[in-house]
Amino acid sequence: MTFYDKLKRGVVLFDGAMGTQIQALHPSPAEWDGRMGCVEVLNLTAPHKVQNIHEAYLQAGSDVIETNTFGANEIVLAEYDLQDRVAEINREAARIARKASENYSKDKPRFVAGSMGPGTKLITLGQTNFATMHHSYAMQAQGLLEGGADLLVIETCQDLLQIKTCLLAVFDTLEKNKVDLPVIVSVTVETSGTLLIGSEMAAVLAALAPFNIAALGMNCATGPEHMRPYIKQICQQFPGPVLCQPNAGLPQNVGGEMAYTLSIREFVDVLADFVSTEGVQIIGGCCGTTTEFIKALAKRIPTLTIADRRPESTPSISSNFIAQTLHQDPGPFFVGERANTNGSKEFREYLLKNDWDGVVSVARQQQNTGAHGLDLCVAYTGRDEVADMTEAVKRMATQVSLPLFIDSTDVHVMEAALRLYGGRAVINSINLEDGEERADKICRLAKRYGAALIALTIDESGMALDAEKKLAIARRIFHIAVDKHGLRPQDLIFDALTFTLGSGDASLKKAGIATLEGIRGIKKALPGVLTILGVSNISFGLAPEAREILNSVFLAEAVKAGLDLAIVNVKKIMPLYQIAKNDLEQSLNLIYDRGGENSLFEFIEHFQKKSGVAKKEIASETSRSLDDQIKQHVIDGNRSGMEKLLLQSLQKKTALEIINNLLIPAMKTVGDLFSSGQMQLPFVLQSAEVMKFAVDKLEPFLEKSQTQTQTSLVIATVRGDVHDIGKNLVDIILSNNGYKVYNLGIKCEIETMLQKAQEVNASAIGMSGLLVKSTVVMKENLQEMQRRRMQTPVLLGGAALTRSYVDDICQSAYDAPVVYSSDAFEGLKTMELIKEGKLEQKQSYASRTAAKKTPDVPPEAKQEEIRWDINIPTPPSWGNSIVRDIDLDSVFGFLTESVLFRGRWGYRRGKLGKEEYDALIDTEVRPQLEELKQRCKEEKLLQPALVYGYYPCNSDGNQIIVYNDDGQKEWIRLNFPRQQRAPFRCIADFVLPVDSERRDLIAFQVVTVGAKAMEESKRLFQSNQYKDYLLFHGLSVESAEALAEYWHKKVREELNIAGKDGSDINDFVVQKYRGSRYSFGYPACPDLAENRKIFEILKPERIGVTLTDADQMVPEQTTSAFIIHHPQAKYFNVE
């Protein structure tokens, strides 16, 4: 019996996990042959062990066992230096499985499946290429074939291009050996819902549909239940048998180890359900499953009937990511035409400069304009088209989500593209101009790579003008493609050609009619095929405005005649209802040649007159697009031209209408884009700037009575706290979304807030603060508001707050809603609820979770003896000194870019791909940094200065005693808390005790980038330069950190303890250098008030630094620290 036969007889049972079974046998070092971890080598060194595993599964009931060859392809085996034994390993593996299955064939037929895994290289990401991968898999397939495999399973697939490459290698090998073995494909869908590379299941189905796959399914990644929606999809669309081999659940952390914990019972129940409800036919297990799982499945199978399926699929194409049906409803399928050297000057210029990012950007720009797919043509005389197409497709494969139409006349160019593209592309195009030979070549290509194919109705005698000729050529091409090359009707997309009606050429007067007839004829005579047109050709030679309308009308007529796809400039197509009646009539007259001799002349005249006629009609078009332009300017953060647009708009709308109907919805779109991770904070601020600009321009036009009662917020940073960037971002976002914000600034007393709130009848009060202390102040403020029986809702924001602290502790102090805002947009949502009267108060529970989880003490910290046989460094001098002329570039050298870019500036990677994010950083973010650094230097916006000093010291219990410079007199004592659990650490432990005969050394530093930074920040905020405000503020704060870092290193150098510095921050965490720097307020020494003592010692007032009464340093861009030189000094937590 062949496996094909087996597939006709009910449920098929595969086996379970192989890797874990092998590891459990603990192969000896000899068996590993120095290649520990390469389980495939065991086929050669310990075949009996492998055979035993197979037999265990056969005994448990498996119909099919998979060979131990998951990684046995050349690319992977080369990493173990086994590249010369690929065929041998695969042959042996198949033979071993063959032997095992022969021992168990008496009761029922058994089958050997050659397992082919994905390997180590992701081809879509360019880690290998088609030729290498094809060769690698071909060798493997050959070995498996020779060893006696009954079928081949391409499994755990993560990359569409890898699947196709492997399929081709397998099919080529089968053909070479003149055998027909079933080939199964099984993909892995991550918990994200896509393949690792990002392909949705629909894209997988579309790309694989043209191939002769015996069964399709899923394995690995998750347990069965997670697979359900995708299994369903496959069952609904794939015509052949469906396979499912889940893991025994998701990996769980069990006692410090990762384990698969799904019960056999549940595993079997869900798989059984898949069989009897969805129609899955082939089942088995992947990671974490054992012979017990297989036994249980085998027991269950006789009770199951495979559900009846009626799989259906619509012809589709795909990118690596998404699929698109070729027939859209409502039609047509729009093919964007701008990524074409002949079509777009912008594209051409990027190409000629080899600006590949620019090339890709033209493609990407079309994505949001309504295009369903994109045409790509890089042909340019004198350039290497294959190389250019390679560069373009390589990038677009991962950066463009819409499917591509490969537009070229050169077969090599087409093939180069198809070898780089995992999705299902369309080849544009073939025709019979040079006879059938070229058409043959291209049909073969389409068949081989599973592409769809555009065919033009052109033959050896030229372009077909009339409908009959068009159909005749289409029939010929159909015959070649379908009958000769085995393509399917739905793989063909016929272009009945469009000729211009604008040339006045008498022979072309009926060309429009002929095209429409051609489409009808082709659709009728060749059912299943699709049709396409390059629409704009119809109006070539006419004036632009006339062209847009004629194109749109002709397109609508063509769709009525059965057109499926259209190549257009998507932005310039208008729906019929937007076209004025007489424009429509003129166009139809021209298309259907109704006007007699003069139809073209009348058409042209009509459109010429139009530019002078009824402003109303034009206005209705331009004002619609004017609305969109205004909105788009806000969304794009584009101020240029905005004023003009607003003034134009004011001719038709009131200022209030513009604000409410255009500007505010545009800002809402910005908010949505931010929340969904499609727009980052600096871009949001740019939009907000444009919003503010627009509103300011419209203000004089607002009627006094029209300034409506806006929902308002009084916001302030609480007493003792100077931190204001968070609060100011809330101000910016809320004010530019239609709310009135009263920003009371920093260090604000509750009394001031409440007075203002009452004065303006505020809808809500917002409190912000950075310090831990401020969270206590907020609670006290709420208690005061409760005492006064207030009902105003309160929003709280700040780095030290947690949601549970706000929901439990703060909410329980006040009888009206208290809402935590993690960022400005959450605050915006809350204000919206308040505006709509829908804000509800949360129930406050007794704290179920601790306010903040504190990390455990790392085990190695236990019982550490502090050693004192170390040298006490000698400082260059005792006492302190002021340092002023610090080179800003040296400071900038210590900036942590990742914190600056991602944390302060908000350029997160989020959902962007790595290359996309790197491109953003290189093209947008880093240049901004360089420019800003330059400005800081030129305008002296940052003026680094510091005070630092060395002092003798000793420890006394939990205190550090600081002496005068001469070491004689005790001056100041610093207090430190001690951990309440093992190892009961305290910072003072790292300082020489007072009863020893020597003095120890401690260093202090207070560094600042100067008060000018605060002033400049304020100036930027007040002049509504939001984005610059964010950027400058962020840089100033990070520069202070960088300065602290820089000086810390200086101190270590002066003390000769610099040694080898770890260059990445993880080293700082585990203190790979000597001389730890501590700041009050951090976990090992949380009491901020101790800063007062550093101030007494260093007197940083001399460099313009002061302390607020909540012990926060001013200016904000300042840090203070002390440095303990003891080699064992570490960071730890005292809470």
Next chain:
Amino acid sequence: MPPCLKRFFDKYEGSGEMEKYICTNCGYVYEPNLGDPVGGIPPGTPFSALPDTWICPVCYVGKDLFDPL
């Protein structure tokens, strides 16, 4: 990451499950291959599998301030 792929992708950095994440507040990098001993997280734990209460071992901010590296 399942064992059948883990042995391949230990070498391959930063895609999908085994992606490194950086704390945008202090720069600490969470490496799934190493886990986080301070927080009791075993090696091999992908970022997505970290509990919601997990915090940065250096500066104590929550998961939502982390960004894929």
